[in-house]
Amino acid sequence: MIFKKLNYNNNNNKISYIYVCVLSLFLIFSFYSLMNKNKFRFKNDLLNDILNQHDSFDIEVTKSMIIKGRTIVMDSLKESRYCEYIDLVYTWVNGSDPKHIESRIYYHNLEQIQHKEKLKKLKEQKLIKEELLKQEQKKKGYRIVGEKKEKRDDDDDYDDDDDDENFEVKLISYEEEESQRFRDYGSLKYSLRSVRKNVPWIRNIYIVTANQIPSWFNTSNSDNIKFIFHEQLYKNKEDLPTFNSNSIESNFWNLPEEVSNCFLYSNDDLFFREKVEVEDFFDNEYYHNIFETDEIISSWTPNAKKKDLWTRTLINTNKILDKTWHFSEIRKNAQHGVQVFNKEMWSIMSFDLKEQLSITSSNRFRKPNDIQIPYAYNQFVKRYSRKYKKMKQNNQYYALTNDDYKNILSEVSFNQDGYKTICLNDLFQFENITNSQSGLKSDIIVDITNFFESLFPAPSPYENIY
Numbered sequence: 001m002i003f004k005k006l007n008y009n010n011n012n013n014k015i016s017y018i019y020v021c022v023l024s025l026f027l028i029f030s031f032y033s034l035m036n037k038n039k040f041r042f043k044n045d046l047l048n049d050i051l052n053q054h055d056s057f058d059i060e061v062t063k064s065m066i067i068k069g070r071t072i073v074m075d076s077l078k079e080s081r082y083c084e085y086i087d088l089v090y091t092w093v094n095g096s097d098p099k100h101i102e103s104r105i106y107y108h109n110l111e112q113i114q115h116k117e118k119l120k121k122l123k124e125q126k127l128i129k130e131e132l133l134k135q136e137q138k139k140k141g142y143r144i145v146g147e148k149k150e151k152r153d154d155d156d157d158y159d160d161d162d163d164d165e166n167f168e169v170k171l172i173s174y175e176e177e178e179s180q181r182f183r184d185y186g187s188l189k190y191s192l193r194s195v196r197k198n199v200p201w202i203r204n205i206y207i208v209t210a211n212q213i214p215s216w217f218n219t220s221n222s223d224n225i226k227f228i229f230h231e232q233l234y235k236n237k238e239d240l241p242t243f244n245s246n247s248i249e250s251n252f253w254n255l256p257e258e259v260s261n262c263f264l265y266s267n268d269d270l271f272f273r274e275k276v277e278v279e280d281f282f283d284n285e286y287y288h289n290i291f292e293t294d295e296i297i298s299s300w301t302p303n304a305k306k307k308d309l310w311t312r313t314l315i316n317t318n319k320i321l322d323k324t325w326h327f328s329e330i331r332k333n334a335q336h337g338v339q340v341f342n343k344e345m346w347s348i349m350s351f352d353l354k355e356q357l358s359i360t361s362s363n364r365f366r367k368p369n370d371i372q373i374p375y376a377y378n379q380f381v382k383r384y385s386r387k388y389k390k391m392k393q394n395n396q397y398y399a400l401t402n403d404d405y406k407n408i409l410s411e412v413s414f415n416q417d418g419y420k421t422i423c424l425n426d427l428f429q430f431e432n433i434t435n436s437q438s439g440l441k442s443d444i445i446v447d448i449t450n451f452f453e454s455l456f457p458a459p460s461p462y463e464n465i466y
């Protein structure tokens with residue numbers, strides 16, 4: 001009916017035309033507000049829902065997350081547990097296991113060969129391209145003056161070594177690898193004893209391993225210890241086997257549901273030297289305590305590519321955070337010690353850094369484009385947690401070397417500075433693997449074992465008696 005009236009020859013109909021326009025605008029507007037109102041109500045419900053479930057969530061942050069469409073992440077948290085108690089997660093590998101050594105060598109050598117082939121192909125492609133260009137230029141009658149270098153996107157280009165045409169394939173032998181890895185001096189056993197002695201409030205202990213169970217472990221009496229094998233942890237099984245701790249840690253967002261929301265994370269070379277309380281790591285509402293060093297990490301570090309691998313991963317992580325949050329910042333490094341984790345924060349991190357975490361997960365060996373997990377995680381806490389407390393460093397790091405270890409062990413025995421945790425990083429050199437069976441190696445092992453036995457003499461129930 002209305003359309004019939006729309007007749008331009010008729011003067012009256014001009015008014016009808018305006019009338020129709022206004023009416024349709026009004027209809028569109030009402031429809032739009034109705035839709036939005038529904039949407040808004042839906043979001044408010046969701047917000048209340050989430051806030052009811054998660055006391056610790058900041059309202060504003062949660063709102064912004066819903067607006068950014070992060071509801072899927074939040075929903076997944078409904079399944080997870082509160083911090084009624086605190087668990088402890090370890091990562092451990094028996095580097096002396098021949099199967100592990102062989103697999104490591106295999107993948108190392110494979111990557112070297114693949115890398116060389118990739119370089120060869122790249123070079124061939126480059127030559128072909130250059131040849132084509134030359135021919136084209138000849139046809140057009142240009143003279144070639146020098147060669148123009150192709151511009152490369154430098155931003156994420158951490159795999160710059162790729163370009164090295166002189167890249168030499170370095171295949172490693174079993175002996176070499178074994179001498180590097182002959183390292184299991186039983187640290188895990190004593191680290192666990194230190195937990196029983198000085199952190200008795202830990203509920204469950206989860207040890208993440210590549211199907212390995214320590215030889216001294218009695219599985220028929222496993223007490224509060226459980227093992228999580230890499231296959232259970234990794235979402236992407238193609239990333240396995242892995243020899244990269246960054247890769248393992250990058251999958252922590254996927255820890256089994258039974259692991260408490262609040263958990264501590266430790267390496268097997270870390271020991272609780274003194275009694276610690278929950279308050280050393282969480283406040284009374286289970287908000288994080290943060291441990292940072294004075295070392296600052298900047299995305300603008302000069303000559304970053306010449307730095308050691310560890311530093312490069314830190315700089316890479318900082319760049320990723322800058323990019324993700326659209327804000328360049330200089331950030332403080334995380335203390336190398338016990339790390340405080342909460343699964344809710346992990347969930348947020350796994351959302352923001354989804355792609356980068358999966359890259360890290362796929363790096364079988366450490367690479368410059370790895371994410372440094374504790375460092376990245378602390379930045380998430382600072383950004384998203386309503387409250388957190390900065391703590392004084394409570395860990396002392398020592399590098400055990402052939403020359404120094406005796407002094408270090410006696411220093412740790414006295415612990416005059418009262419450090420709560422001690423990291424004893426194994427930097428021993430076993431130069432002569434063939435002699436070391438009876439020589440150097442066993443000396444050091446005996447010294448270290450005596451040292452540990454004096455500090456933590458009580459065996460745990462899950463240690464084999466014989």
Ligand SMILES: *[C@@H]1O[C@H](CO)[C@@H](O)[C@H](O)[C@H]1NC(C)=O
Pocket residue numbers: 094095096097098184186213214215216
């Ligand atoms: C590590 O593996 C080696 C070789 O299989 C074995 O002799 C040793 O007992 C293992 N160490 C631990 C702590 O499981």
Ligand SMILES: *[C@@H]1O[C@H](CO)[C@@H](O)[C@H](O)[C@H]1NC(C)=O
Pocket residue numbers: 431432435440
């Ligand atoms: C290793 O062996 C070489 C030659 O056999 C010897 O000169 C060197 O002192 C040895 N090093 C150690 C740490 O035993």
Ligand SMILES: *[C@@H]1O[C@H](CO)[C@@H](O)[C@H](O)[C@H]1NC(C)=O
Pocket residue numbers: 218219220221463464465466
């Ligand atoms: C392991 O624990 C069980 C149960 O306590 C005990 O009977 C067994 O002797 C232990 N095994 C070893 C090898 O110590």
